[in-house]
Amino acid sequence: MKNFFKILLTALAVIVLASFVPGIDIENNYLTAVVVAVVISLLNMFVRPLLIFFTLPATLVTLGLFLFVINAIIILMAGKLVDGFHVSGFLSALIFSILLSLFRSYLFSFFEDEKEND
Structure with a gap:
């Protein structure tokens, strides 16, 4: 259930950030944002570890x-x-990814606080 809320919060973050970051466009706001949140989560689970592994020297x-x-x-x-x-270019994607990471870490901190109180 917590993962479902995290995806919805990510979708909310995508909608909000798409209205502020130039070069990022969303059509059919809510449904597309949920799909984008799911796709980003799946890419972070499966593709990101491979990219980190293959670019480890550059990262270091x-x-x-x-x-x-x-x-x-x-x-x-x-x-x-x-x-x-739609993402217009690399700079837009870079700005969007940084802001999305900040936004998600702020929103997800509410779930971590709840776990500590239990």
Whole structure:
């Protein structure tokens, strides 16, 4: 049930950020945002570890800053996979991925606080 709420919160974050970040467009706001949230979650589960493994030397040389590039690549891939979610370029994907990470960590902190109180 917690994962379902996390996907809905991610969809909310996608809707909010798409209205602020230039170069990110969403058609059919709510349904497309939920699909984008699911696709980003799946890409983070399956593709991101492979990208991190294959780019480990670049990640180590840049002291982890290359992970921002990997996050932007995930957003670009989601833009290619989901109809109605358009990413105009790498810079838009980079800004969107950074803001999405910040937004998600803030929203998900409410779930972690709940676990500590139990």
